[in-house]
């Protein structure tokens with residue numbers, strides 16, 4: 001793991017657009033001289049007011065601003081965020097303490113199956129400390145770089161973070177990237193060294209690393225085992241002592257930030273809100289700054305971690321709000337909600353995500369187009385880092401071109417569509433966009449191809465790492481299209497990677513045609529890197545051979561660049577006698593089989609005199625080897 005030479009390497013970074021208020025004179029993460037009233041007697045009894053006591057609607061007015069702490073748990077992937085969240089929920093009595101509590105905030109099926117967090121989740125905890133009861137709003141965030149947009153949005157609702165670092169692995173790429181996000185948002189950072197129970201744990205080494213890399217005094221690190229629960233209570237104490245309460249004004253009119261949204265079939269949009277000013281309750285008339293539509297609030301509440309309705313929510317608190325928003329274009333993430341009678345200046349919202357890879361998405365059956373459209377809209381409400389543009393393909397019909405933050409993100413989105421919306425889709429091979437320079441407007445002859453060139457914007461990174469990173473990128477990018485995907489799987493490089501559009505660069509790409517008995521199959525024409533053309537062409541020919549039904553004549557499948565054939569497969573002739581099984585049999589059965597064959601033919605596309613079933617295209621396009 002690389003460690004920067006100097007301590008001041010991070011200084012001078014620009015603030016994120018949503019970071020508001022004047023810069024603090026002190027380092028944002030160093031332990032503040034508490035300006036807020038904090039209990040000083042650590043032996044004071046801790047009397048959790050847990051969900052068991054939430055049989056009655058909780059009175060949120062019991063929590064003045066100074067008794068509220070809003071914080072996120074951030075870390076590199078698998079360093080133990082969700083396990084720490086489990087212990088915090090147990091310690092505060094929010095959930096019963098059982099041995100079954102394993103990553104309880106990972107609610108999605110995809111999270112359970114893959115064992116990773118992909119969605120940030122909020123939970124409100126009640127915790128008594130020094131004879132006072134606090135409201136702690138915790139947001140557990142994903143660790144994988146593909147979901148870092150979740151982290152940046154979550155931080156907008158917080159004043160501090162727990163930066164969890166594995167006592168064995170030490171600082172990793174996402175530790176650095178997430179630290180930056182917290183730093184840019186001017187949040188207090190509490191370093192937590194986790195997994196001290198591991199045999200190879202070396203918390204002292206990690207402590208020094210944290211001091212060196214982040215300039216946080218080692219005595220501020222809290223060493224815990226989230227798995228065993230060791231020393232976890234001191235994390236809660238630190239949250240209260242080191243994270244300031246939110247700077248908000250309850251006497252001002254309502255100003256609520258929508259930092260997450262889900263779509264419920266029956267209740268419409270459920271917006272997760274952080275109240276920056278004022279208060280909101282059932283029956284209030286509110287306006288969306290995004291659509292300027294007015295709504296009546298049907299329900300407000302907190303997440304413990306499931307929804308628990310409350311009479312009101314007050315500035316400084318984090319919860320949910322339902323206001324009869326029935327379509328996904330309402331209550332967009334980043335929207336500001338305000339009272340109908342008291343318009344306010346909207347909050348800055350969020351930077352839009354920068355997609356890294358693009359793939360085509362099509363319904364398996366075109367009659368499912370509208371259902372799939374609705375499913376994509378609902379899911380992108382919950383995952384606003386996906387970009388969606390309408391697209392169409394000769395072979396696959398009407399669909400969309402989707403942009404994702406990485407390959408894992410693409411897979412998870414696809415899996416969520418299937419699991420949460422019962423959608424079956426064709427997802428084409430992911431790629432990056434490219435341009436072709438034509439010989440002239442009239443002459444469609446490609447002079448050269450250009451691929452997008454990215455420039456790392458992490459100027460603070462250590463020179464050695466940066467140079468290596470750039471070289472790796474440039475080498476890869478110049479060598480083959482789509483190489484960014486290879487880098488995406490390299491967690492370290494990508495995690496420290498941000499990019500700006502740096503224009504396009506010439507690449508050695510060629511147009512490759514696929515032919516059936518000499519006729520070009522337009523649907524399968526593709527652009528590949530020169531060095532990869534043979535292997536891609538060969539694989540496409542082989543897959544086409546496997547999926548083309550035999551016909552009455554031989555079929556030559558060829559891959560060619562211009563007039564040069566680079567790969568070939570042959571489908572042998574075959575006469576399919578559908579009536580063979582009905583030899584001497586019943587005439588109605590024969591008619592049925594002939595009818596079924598005729599129906600099947602409707603799904604065929606004729607190329608020359610060859611009938612190609614749609615399935616063949618799907619198999620080839622879906623599984624096309626990486627260009």
Ligand SMILES: Nc1nc2c(ncn2[C@@H]2O[C@H](COP(=O)(O)OP(=O)(O)OP(=O)(O)O)[C@@H](O)[C@H]2O)c(=O)[nH]1
Pocket residue numbers: 075076077078079080081082083084103115116117118141142143144194195196197198224225226227228
């Ligand atoms: N030995 C040990 N294992 C731990 C500890 N905390 C977490 N783990 C294990 O580390 C693995 C990852 O834990 P998670 O809590 O899912 O990590 P995470 O940071 O939330 O993971 P992502 O959200 O996917 O980034 C799991 O197998 C946990 O059981 C700990 O204190 N000690």
